[in-house]
Amino acid sequence: MAHMVYPGAVHSRFEHSLGVYWLAGEAVHKLKAQQGLELGIDRFDMQTVKLAGLLHDVGHGPFSHLFEREFLPKVVLGSEWSHEHMSVEMVDHIVDEHHIDIDADTIKTVKEMILASSKYATVKSTKEKHFLYDIVANGRNGIDVDKFDYIVRDSRACALGCNFQFERLMVSMRVMEDEICYRAKEYLTIHKLFATRADLYRTVYTHAKVKAVELMVVDALVSANSYLQIASHIQDPSQYWKLDDTIIKTIETAPDQELKESRDLILRIRRRDLYQFCNEYAVPKDNLENFKKVTAQDIICSQKSGVSIREEDVVVSNVRIDLTRGKHNPLESIKFFQDYESTETLTISDERVSHLLPTSFQDMIVRVYSKKPELVGAISDAFENFQYKTYGVKTQVLATPEKKRRRCM
Template sequence: MGASVNGELLLTQDFSSVGSRDRRFEKTVYDNVHGNINLEPLFMKFIDTAEFQRLRDLKQLGLAHMVYPGAVHSRFEHSLGVYWLAGEAVHKLQAHQGLELGIDRFDVKTVKLAGLLHDIGHGPYSHLFEREFLPRVLSGSHWSHEEMSVKLVDYMIDENHIDIDPDIVKRAKEMILASSDKPLPKGTGEKRFLYDIVANGRNGIDVDKFDYIARDSRACGLGCNFQYQRLMDTMRVMDNEICYRAKEYLTIHKLFSTRADLYRTVYTHAKVKAIELMFVDALVQADSYCGFSSQIHVPSEYWKLDDTILKAIETATDKEELKESRELIRRIRRRDLYQFCNEYIVPRDNLDHFKNITPQDIVCSQKASGITLKEEDVAVCNVKIDLSRGRCNPLESIKFFKDYESDEKFQISEDKISHLLPTSYQDMIVRVYSKKPELVEVISEAFTNFQRKTYGTETQVHETPEKKKRKTL
């Protein structure tokens, strides 16, 4: 498209084909992180379904609200936030490189739909259900919430008779799976960069992280000085990949370090993990009667599972089969939690060959005493915290450019970055809990013996406090 001025053809962006919309049919909601979010009619068709509204009953941070009272936000507002940021990201690329990249209305709708529905497949209490509960009851299961999201998208469309272009749905589902282990299907190469916006499997920089880092920090009362707006304002597509100005490498590192801080202080807080361990035990006990794990492959049944299962177990006083599960939940309510004994960080030299520590490892390290430990007395939590790329420097997988006049993209080598940044990118923390207060001292001693036997020394920072050891029922 172009206009003629003094006989010269000036190229202009035809925004009518990609950016204009009829605002008469939009709705606006106010979000406490992003402000006003405009919802277009196509996306309202998905939002106004029972399956999407279910996200209101899935807390974003699972059981963390029992330690951080403000962490009661849900997957619903997070999904709206990712939808909004996905739209903002693709519109910024469109404004700066629209003609070059050929971004059209189809692309915009696809990216926004992927952002809206990327978490639709989460189970009760989010990652706890997928990572802690299911492996206990379904050995060897490779179920993922991303794959269930894809199944639920199809189910929602059929169940609610949503009229939508099948090609938009197909590509949106591919974008939802982009960060999983599954390779992208053939045919995504033409606009591969679009698959990096919502769930970035290439380098981990995506609007999903932008939203949950800002939202979780706000809800938990923590400061957040990571500025995702700078990255969105300055990003650029080069050779079908979203790249960033070299001067922003510290901003990108702040993204990953802030995420790691949230994992350490909120997501894997010692008390949060104690509560999670107890609730997972309750779910495992209840599963044979309630059949939660039998619903994970059937979308028509799965969408009915949400955080209300805790209350359902707790109030089913007439069900003898749920007695042990009810008692564990009552203990959580009374703050009679599994007692944290101690923890240690696995030495860096041992990370390559580390295997998860089990209750059996601790019990087998007990020396002769008047009390004989059993595996069911001990709970072990193996916590991995990294900068999103395991033991690798996350900056190594990111492409940078010098300035907007340059057509060259490059990586920043480790010897050229600030010496104040870390040279190790992963922690593995082993925590041990006693399920009975009177066994804290015995389990703590066995845990110390395990460290000496495994590493030749005590790797914990300090001994278990005497006050905790003396605690009894």
């Protein structure tokens, strides 16, 4: 699945890949139907884009982004590993291992398309039809069929409803100046794409309890890593493909004493005895530019007299949610056209859009958790004190409920 969500309401990674495979083919087909011979789209183009959609996530590790963004940095210092790069390695491994008879140029182009939005993006092997590289993983402006699939899928699976209609974009898109452009009247549809994604991050992917489970899974994997050598597989596709979500079951059922700490954490998850969410605040807009991640040590250094808390009792989660372009308006990186007779592209600046749209495009949310229920009160007090020391005010919206403090004592 694209993101780790508890309870498991979303489809499998394989179904997501099939969805992107189908949407990638649809996008190329619609462009060809709308602009005909002008674009020179051929069978090779159709095949490579669809294969890129099918294989773009094959390099994901257990629990997808959690493995890459939360687990690996804790066990491989300075790691530059990414699932996009591993996807490319896995494509080569699959072709070699199974002796797949496929043209070398096809594989080369597929791998370039997979890497198109990552820091490993390579120089494109062709001098034309660069717009094809933006269909699966769009590094230019973030509009791609990968998002089309998981946003609609996860909204439906979590019963949130979804008013974003990617079909409107598929129908209105045109290729101009070797880039996929959109009719100017659809800028609100595009904004809904990014806003719906941000809403999913806020309400589902980074929900306080979802993050509590993820933090516990990360701790379990970190604890088990030295014994199971989990991270040692990330450079070897022949071993890496065996590493999937069942690693949790492996730990849970293993009798080895070395895995006891990890087993206990997984048992706590099963029993819903989660790390206790204490509170959160959104970093003030004026402080976003120079924000430094808050650590457990920051909270410990802010504790008041009374119950003593240690660094290992506290977990801090720094969650950034944006509209795909950090502090910038994503609409500014998209090219539009006035109508279907237009021969020139245009951009839409902030002052030309609806005044109901936001003027700030990112949030940084700082959350603090207690690993022990009886420390919720003390950690909540330290968290509040940290806010006073850092910003001069208490920035959290609500106080930690007294009922929760008492229940956890």
